[in-house]
Amino acid sequence: MVFRLANRFTASFGMAGALASAMLFMAPAHAQDSPMSLADRVARLEQQAQSQDQNRGNLLNQLQQMQSQMRDMQGQIEELQHQVQQLQDQGKAQYTDLDSRIGRLEKGAGANPAPAASASPDPAGSAAMANAATAPTPAAPAAMMPPAPSAPAESAAQKAAALNAYNTAFKSLRAGDYVSSSRGFREFIQKYPDDALTPNAFYWLGESYYATTNYQVAVEAFRHLLSQYPQSDKAPDAMLKLGYSQLEMKQTDAGTATLKSVLAKYPNANAAKLAQERLRRLSQQPVH
Incomplete structure (x- = not known):
């Protein structure tokens, strides 16, 4: 009887030892898996943070590029405005120049009516002038001689x-x-x-x-x-x-x-x- 109880106790103790050994064997494995998972999570968080920093850097670069483009566009707009103003001023200067030249021509026509009148050919008048030129005329001092008609015509031409x-x-x-x-x-x-x-x-x-x-x-x-x-x-x-x-x-x-x-x-x-x-x-x- 005592022997059987001793065997049962021994068997129970052996099973308990086996269970304890199994638990001891599984505990390190579970303890080993848990820190690795945490490390992976930390690594993922760090990677996400780096990705966010990179995205923020890219957005900042894009913003700076847009600001630079806006400054360039503003300069181009100002330059175009200046060119438009310059074209307007040039047009005014051209019209002013044209008016002044027309005024000078009108004054010249009023001061020299003879060349303007002679612009249209007149055969009868030309013949009369030729006959008058060949007819004898009394001599006159050089100072009293009228200017040659060809000089004004050449100047006007x-x-x-x-x-x-x-x-x-x-x-x-x-x-x-x-x-x-x-x-x-x-x-x-x-x-x-x-x-x-x-x-x-x-x-x-x-x-x-x-x-x-x-x-x-x-x-x-x-x-x-x-x-x-x-x-x-x-x-x-x-x-x-x-x-x-x-x-x-x-x-x-x-x-x-x-x-x-x-x-x-x-x-x-x-x-x-x-x-x-x-x-x-x-x-x-x-x-x-």
């Missing part, structure tokens, strides 16, 4: 030819054919250096080169006008475009000084308003 050449070059400029207009104004200046329209030709020659971004040659044309014809009506505009050309050539100090000279010399001219506006925009540009 030269003026008409000069005006026609100028108008042809000017039409090319208005049509946007700047190559033809520059060629036409150069030929006009070479052929009619003493004409009343020569200062204007120098200005529009500079405009033709400016429109084709040939700023160095434009500078030469504007400077020649300012040095040779300082009293010309085109002098304020020539100085303004001289400053613009210098700025386009990255000569910022020289261009700024020229625009300030426009304000000092021609404060009441429209060119002074444009110069002041350009100086204002220059002062707002960031310094690189």
Whole structure:
């Protein structure tokens, strides 16, 4: 009896030991799985945080790019506004120039009616003048002799030819054919250096080169006008475009000084308003 109880106790104790051993064996495995899962969760959280930081960085870069594009667009809008204003002023200058030339032509026609009358041929009158020229006339002192009729006719013809050449070059400029207009104004200046329209030709020659971004040659044309014809009506505009050309050539100090000279010399001219506006925009540009 006692022996059987001892065996049962031994068996029970053995089973208990086996269960304890199994529990001890399983406990480290469970303890090992739990910290690994936590580490994986921490790693995932860190990865998510890094991804969020990267997304925020990308959004910040996109925002900065958009701000830069907006600044560029604002500068382009201001430049377009300036070009529109410049075209408007140029149109006004063209009409003013045309009115002045028509006025000069009308004055010339009133002062010299004889050449205008002789523009239409009259065979009978020509024959009478030929007979009168061959008829003997009493001698007269040289000082009392009337001028030869051919001299006024040649002067009028030269003026008409000069005006026609100028108008042809000017039409090319208005049509946007700047190559033809520059060629036409150069030929006009070479052929009619003493004409009343020569200062204007120098200005529009500079405009033709400016429109084709040939700023160095434009500078030469504007400077020649300012040095040779300082009293010309085109002098304020020539100085303004001289400053613009210098700025386009990255000569910022020289261009700024020229625009300030426009304000000092021609404060009441429209060119002074444009110069002041350009100086204002220059002062707002960031310094690189």
